[in-house]
Amino acid sequence: MNKTVHVGNIFSGIFAAVLFAIGVLNMFLVHPVPGIAYLLLSFLYLPHANGIIRVRFGFSIPLVVKIILGIVIIMFTLGVSDLGDMID
Numbered sequence: 001m002n003k004t005v006h007v008g009n010i011f012s013g014i015f016a017a018v019l020f021a022i023g024v025l026n027m028f029l030v031h032p033v034p035g036i037a038y039l040l041l042s043f044l045y046l047p048h049a050n051g052i053i054r055v056r057f058g059f060s061i062p063l064v065v066k067i068i069l070g071i072v073i074i075m076f077t078l079g080v081s082d083l084g085d086m087i088d
Contacts (some may be wrong), residue, residue, distance in 0.1 A: 012047050019073065020042040026038055044061065
């Protein structure tokens, strides 16, 4: 079996790990509700999540939507969230 590693899968996995870490930090430092939201959003960015969503629900999330959602999540985390205030 020859498996290839795609650059998009690497970035997707890294971003999923960052969102997961933000979710865990929010759970313990800020409030559980945004923490759970970040944890759920982090699973959308796992490399094989799009295939699982396509099989289970019959649709897939386009890459452009994931990129825009990722930018909005990072801007929200650093700009509006209480976690961003704790970093300062």
